[in-house]
Amino acid sequence: MIDLYTWITPNGLKVAIALEEFGVPYRIHSIDITKGEQFGASYLDINPGGKIPAIIDNETGIKLTESSAILLYLAEKTGTYLPHKGVLRVQTLEWLMWQTGGLGPTLGHAHHFLTYHEGEAPFAEDLFRNDTRRLYGTLDARLADRPYLAGNYSIADMAAWPWVSRFTRHKIDLNDYPHVKRWYLHIAEREAVQRGYRVPHFTGAVPLP
Template identity: 55%
Template structure:
């Protein structure tokens, strides 16, 4: 059994996407970041950076004591290695998958996150900051669009790279991004949107937090 310390954010969605795809048994431990649950001592013992998501695997592969892991990219990599799913054993495809996983962790996520903050939550609207992060988010969409040209998914088959990127792209309506300007990303978004596991993962989010941003509809 895996305990998932979770809230309804793009980084949280990454892990429910994986778990719903694989059917691994898991239990959600809600961490309401709006109420400050992430600063509780019990959570900090698992996630010292006071950020969700985090997991505790009560049946780790080494057969030893329960194992806690924080950082969404590290969790996806751990779960992929644990299950043997969504991370190719082909040497070169594996490297490509990890490249794009780390691209999301170091680029798309942080830049889109700043876009969300300055565009939607900052108490003061700072035009320079808004433009800077909207422009950089758009640049990254362009990088992803080019990567997806002639490919169904980021590394060929559906993988943890797609699961890492999708929740941030699913927030495009809050990023001042016209997804129609990125036709390969739009097609990829629609394909992942229609997966049953995606619908289940986002359905969990809506049940847990009715105020969570909804998954946008398919794009025509």
């Protein structure tokens, strides 16, 4: 049994979707970041950085933070959604790191400047609007000749999809990125994704373009 500490953010959804896909039993602990619960003493004991998500694997005693590290841990624990060796393993890790180091941070800033504080910082808005479009273009080019980011459906897709699900906050029309749109809609149909999208609670249906 895994204890999942999470909230309704793309990084939180990454892990919830992964747990559903892996079929690993888990308990949900809501950490309401709008109320500052991530800074409570009991949660800081789990993650001193005060971020979600985090897990505790009660089978192994491992306590783990950072969403992509959790995905990698679950893939290796279950032996699924990550090739064991070869080029596809390397490519899966490559695109997992692409999401971790580029897509996620940039789109997080896009949420801040393009949606929550629109009109307050024109320079930052232009910067993150342009970089967001660049990253969507990169994703679209990668998916032009393949159904998923690296071979079969993998933790790389699980990592990127929840961020793309916030496309309205990025001021992105998915019709401008047809390969991303096809990939996004195909993954959205997965039952595990639908279930994970409701964790820690239902906020609405998966957004559709």
